[in-house]
Amino acid sequence: MLSVAVRWPCPPGSPRTQIPPSISTTTSTTPSPSASPAPNHNPFFPRHTARFPGLLLCSPRRPIGPASSRPRAFPDMDDTDKRDSEKKLHTRLRLWQFRDKYILEPIDGFADSYLSISRADGSINLIGELPECSTTQSPNIRTIFGVIGILKLLLGAYLLVITECECVGSYLGHPIYKVSGMQILPCNHSLKSSSAEQKKMEAQFSELLNAAEGTSGLYFSYDVNLTLCLQRLHELGNESKLLPLWRQAEPRFLWNSYMLEALIDNKLDSYILPIIQGCYQNFQAAIGPKVVNVTLIARRCTRRTGTRMWRRGADTEGYVANFVESEQILQSNGFTASFVQVRGSMPFLWEQIVDLTYKPNFEIVRPEEASRVAERHFLDLSKKYGSVLAVDLVNKHGSEGRLSERFAKAMQTIQNDDIRYVHFDFHQICGHIHFERLSLLYNQIEDYLNKHGYFLLNEKGEKVAGQTGVVRTNCIDCLDRTNVTQSMIGRKMLESQLKRIGFFGSDDLITAYPFFDANFKILWANHGDEISIQYSGTPALKGDFVRHGKRTVQGILKDGWNALARYYLNNFIDGTKQDAIDLLQGHYIVSLSRDMSSPAKAGTLETYASFRLALTVVLSGLMFALMSLRQAQNDVRHLLLALVWAGLSLGIAVFVRAKGRLFTNRPRLFRSKHR
Numbered sequence: 001m002l003s004v005a006v007r008w009p010c011p012p013g014s015p016r017t018q019i020p021p022s023i024s025t026t027t028s029t030t031p032s033p034s035a036s037p038a039p040n041h042n043p044f045f046p047r048h049t050a051r052f053p054g055l056l057l058c059s060p061r062r063p064i065g066p067a068s069s070r071p072r073a074f075p076d077m078d079d080t081d082k083r084d085s086e087k088k089l090h091t092r093l094r095l096w097q098f099r100d101k102y103i104l105e106p107i108d109g110f111a112d113s114y115l116s117i118s119r120a121d122g123s124i125n126l127i128g129e130l131p132e133c134s135t136t137q138s139p140n141i142r143t144i145f146g147v148i149g150i151l152k153l154l155l156g157a158y159l160l161v162i163t164e165c166e167c168v169g170s171y172l173g174h175p176i177y178k179v180s181g182m183q184i185l186p187c188n189h190s191l192k193s194s195s196a197e198q199k200k201m202e203a204q205f206s207e208l209l210n211a212a213e214g215t216s217g218l219y220f221s222y223d224v225n226l227t228l229c230l231q232r233l234h235e236l237g238n239e240s241k242l243l244p245l246w247r248q249a250e251p252r253f254l255w256n257s258y259m260l261e262a263l264i265d266n267k268l269d270s271y272i273l274p275i276i277q278g279c280y281q282n283f284q285a286a287i288g289p290k291v292v293n294v295t296l297i298a299r300r301c302t303r304r305t306g307t308r309m310w311r312r313g314a315d316t317e318g319y320v321a322n323f324v325e326s327e328q329i330l331q332s333n334g335f336t337a338s339f340v341q342v343r344g345s346m347p348f349l350w351e352q353i354v355d356l357t358y359k360p361n362f363e364i365v366r367p368e369e370a371s372r373v374a375e376r377h378f379l380d381l382s383k384k385y386g387s388v389l390a391v392d393l394v395n396k397h398g399s400e401g402r403l404s405e406r407f408a409k410a411m412q413t414i415q416n417d418d419i420r421y422v423h424f425d426f427h428q429i430c431g432h433i434h435f436e437r438l439s440l441l442y443n444q445i446e447d448y449l450n451k452h453g454y455f456l457l458n459e460k461g462e463k464v465a466g467q468t469g470v471v472r473t474n475c476i477d478c479l480d481r482t483n484v485t486q487s488m489i490g491r492k493m494l495e496s497q498l499k500r501i502g503f504f505g506s507d508d509l510i511t512a513y514p515f516f517d518a519n520f521k522i523l524w525a526n527h528g529d530e531i532s533i534q535y536s537g538t539p540a541l542k543g544d545f546v547r548h549g550k551r552t553v554q555g556i557l558k559d560g561w562n563a564l565a566r567y568y569l570n571n572f573i574d575g576t577k578q579d580a581i582d583l584l585q586g587h588y589i590v591s592l593s594r595d596m597s598s599p600a601k602a603g604t605l606e607t608y609a610s611f612r613l614a615l616t617v618v619l620s621g622l623m624f625a626l627m628s629l630r631q632a633q634n635d636v637r638h639l640l641l642a643l644v645w646a647g648l649s650l651g652i653a654v655f656v657r658a659k660g661r662l663f664t665n666r667p668r669l670f671r672s673k674h675r
Contacts, residue, residue, distance in 0.1 A: 156188020
């Protein structure tokens with residue numbers, strides 16, 4: 001049968017217009033993102049992708065009268081409208097930047113007050129009207145699309161807002177947006193009267209926030225809870241569904257949880273926008289006369305979040321690094337099916353600290369606690385997902401073998417009818433090109449997948465089946481091998497779903513529909529790339545197989561480049577990035593008494609160790625040694641000088657190699673509890 005692409009724009013009501021900065025508007029004429037979908041349209045299908053840059057308005061272009069003569073935001077609002085508005089999130093806000101305060105004015109619907117944030121200390125209060133504007137107090141104005149939160153540092157606070165967003169599709173009929181631009185607004189005027197030491201320290205922390213502006217993979221919705229999978233959303237009670245979105249949210253996946261605390265304390269529900277970090281991918285295609293919509297959503301856990309080398313294994317509470325919930329959703333002909341998988345680092349205490357070597361040694365920390373930590377981790381998974389099948393893809397031999405052995409030993413004490421462990425030596429069996437041999441793994445876990453199934457709703461929205469267990473996949477990074485394996489499992493489950501709703505015959509496969517098959521591969525390849533970028537800084541390795549179904553020369557060369565890029569990022573960039581993550585997530589709480597000694601305080605050697613300086617000296621020494629050798633035939637003293645320069649270069653190189661950890665970019669703030 002012929003497969004034909006079907007593309008739809010975002011659901012009706014999504015902002016579509018890009019307003020030129022030169023145009024000043026008092027009232028928004030752009031449809032609200034939360035407007036109701038038009039009749040006779042299935043709102044699950046996304047309609048288009050649009051960008052919304054922040055709107056910069058120059059105040060002189062907008063005539064402003066005295067405060068008493070200006071109308072309130074939305075007059076004539078009855079009590080029912082007011083109660084309804086308090087439950088809804090503001091989708092567009094006008095940001096007024098006065099000298100002493102920021103004011104957020106809702107411009108998307110009912111509102112009878114404005115949110116005022118002091119630029120001195122970040123304190124919050126609601127006001128009834130805007131301050132008067134004059135030639136001496138002329139604010140900058142721009143449109144924003146939500147408040148990410150407020151972060152308090154040493155002496156000041158910082159307001160994070162969304163300045164650009166992109167509609168990428170929909171979830172249960174509601175638009176989903178990706179953050180494509182954020183701005184960090186300082187509320188730290190109190191620094192003017194602070195000491196030089198305090199100013200220096202505040203500057204160090206604020207520099208980390210600047211690095212955080214580039215955080216990727218942030219998604220949100222004004223109308224639906226993105227932190228919960230379809231099955232958990234369906235199981236929410238009626239009372240829970242009436243709560244504001246942030247109160248419905250799964251704390252593990254709420255990326256801006258810590259930064260929302262100030263808004264939560266002030267009960268500003270209409271400003272509290274839940275944000276997840278992860279991935280959203282979607283495609284539509286036709287199978288015969290029927291259109292099939294497939295969506296893939298990833299939700300990253302915030303409990304042990306961080307960068308590839310600085311967040312490994314688990315903490316003492318059983319939370320693991322790079323834990324991601326991936327939900328694959330099928331919708332067609334009135335049916336909706338959802339299948340959830342998870343990935344995460346091996347759940348015991350281990351590290352791999354960068355030291356300038358290409359592959360640093362693995363270190364198992366407190367091995368006697370491995371069983372207890374693993375038990376806590378799997379107990380938590382069981383409470384949330386039911387039965388758990390742990391698929392370990394780590395090598396059985398070599399340096400990875402010690403980790404695999406420790407994992408298997410820990411699992412021996414906790415395996416039962418609901419927790420099962422399967423080891424599959426990915427590299428030994430599949431090598432670097434024969435990934436089709438993953439069918440051997442599927443044969444081992446097929447019975448589990450058939451038993452625990454997936455979540456399914458019929459045309460009436462009634463639950464037909466539920467998912468009672470989850471597959472937990474891991475390799476070392478939980479990126480490359482894991483994504484290849486999860487895409488294989490996702491493909492098998494999608495085929496099973498299509499057979500159940502009558503689209504496929506008993507022997508039909510996705511490969512029989514080339515367009516559908518190609519888009520499914522791209523879906524998982526993009527999914528793997530985005531998660532990998534967030535954890536390692538580069539796209540996933542082995543992505544050519546996921547994207548094309550086979551290994552290619554171009555893909556192998558790209559993997560080599562990405563491996564080198566990971567080496568550079570791990571050794572020289574990720575320490576600062578880790579500090580920024582810990583600051584945003586609240587893993588490191590700034591306080592005056594704690595931080596007056598400076599977060600970067602270290603020993604003398606550690607403070608002045610510089611890889612760039614050492615490399616410069618080594619290369620210069622070698623250059624001078626070569627120059628001296630060329631002169632040695634005229635003067636034997638130059639031979640001695642060449643030996644001195646060469647010895648100096650060699651000595652520094654040996655020292656840097658021996659003390660490699662001192663010359664890397666390491667986190668300065670939060671330290672793992674088990675170090």
